[in-house]
Amino acid sequence: MEENTPIEELIIINPHIIQKFMRHGKDYANLLALYTFYTYHAKQQKTNQPLATDEFTRKGMNWAIDRVKKTKKLLKEMKLVEVIQKGQYSYIKLPFIYTQRKVGEILGNIANQVDKIKPKVEKLKKALKPSKSKVSAPNKEIEVNLKPSTPTMPPLLKQWIEYCDKESVKYNKNNIKHWEDKVKNRTTIEQQMGIYKAIESGWKNFYITPIKESKVHKLLGKSLMMEKDCDTLLDIIYKDKKYIYIFKNIRVVSTEPPIKLFDKYGYTKTDVKKAPIISSVQDKIMGIIKRF
Numbered sequence: 001m002e003e004n005t006p007i008e009e010l011i012i013i014n015p016h017i018i019q020k021f022m023r024h025g026k027d028y029a030n031l032l033a034l035y036t037f038y039t040y041h042a043k044q045q046k047t048n049q050p051l052a053t054d055e056f057t058r059k060g061m062n063w064a065i066d067r068v069k070k071t072k073k074l075l076k077e078m079k080l081v082e083v084i085q086k087g088q089y090s091y092i093k094l095p096f097i098y099t100q101r102k103v104g105e106i107l108g109n110i111a112n113q114v115d116k117i118k119p120k121v122e123k124l125k126k127a128l129k130p131s132k133s134k135v136s137a138p139n140k141e142i143e144v145n146l147k148p149s150t151p152t153m154p155p156l157l158k159q160w161i162e163y164c165d166k167e168s169v170k171y172n173k174n175n176i177k178h179w180e181d182k183v184k185n186r187t188t189i190e191q192q193m194g195i196y197k198a199i200e201s202g203w204k205n206f207y208i209t210p211i212k213e214s215k216v217h218k219l220l221g222k223s224l225m226m227e228k229d230c231d232t233l234l235d236i237i238y239k240d241k242k243y244i245y246i247f248k249n250i251r252v253v254s255t256e257p258p259i260k261l262f263d264k265y266g267y268t269k270t271d272v273k274k275a276p277i278i279s280s281v282q283d284k285i286m287g288i289i290k291r292f
Helices: 015-022 025-045 054-061 065-077 100-127 155-166 173-183 188-201 258-265 269-274 279-291
Strands: 082-086 089-093 132-137 140-145 223-225 233-239 242-247 251-254
Touching: 015 025, 025 054, 025 065, 054 065, 065 082, 155 173, 155 188, 188 233, 223 242, 223 258, 242 258
Parallel strands: none
Antiparallel strands: 082 089, 132 140, 233 242, 242 251
């Protein structure tokens, strides 16, 4: 026999139990009342086996003793309560009230089930890795290229793959590798220029200017001296007819195109002493000097 253990604070009578009571017609009210009485005292005594003798219940419910015994017998037949005798005292065990220990057991079982499933999930992941397979057909053999999951791709390359699928542009694993190499370490604006142009023109491939020839790519690593020092350019994005310049320390949005902007205010950290200062900054400095 397990010793009494504290129950969880929240106690709820399941609708399924109430439905069982309703099937007993005229005894419904008595069953619900007595079960609620036992549940209440379980909470008061902080156990799922409250001490509730028939005499104690008779006084608490203000019922005749026969009514208590008859209703308790029905609850026992429905397996909603058990009577545990300890010496001269009767304890009512409520199997559908979970103790803290029981909750811990359930959570532990769930954790064990998860641990058992993990190896199967890993095995399934390996089985779903991109691969080539051959499907036999009458008089010929068809090669099927299983495409890798597109969400792991750069966003613009994913957009290109979606375009290819929509327009029935054929490609395979080698094509995808070639496209990934094209966009590798390239600014977002370079990818946009190549991929968007190909999509608009209905091409089967996109073209990106080689790094040695790309004027935009050469701007990476440079800085701008404007009202604030924009330290080291990391990327350029074109959105809503504006250029978004992403630096180490700040993000700048401008309608000024990259080449023009960097021709005016661009410098490299190795040449920091010669960094351009725009006239508005100069005016502010002169204004401070005049005040003193």
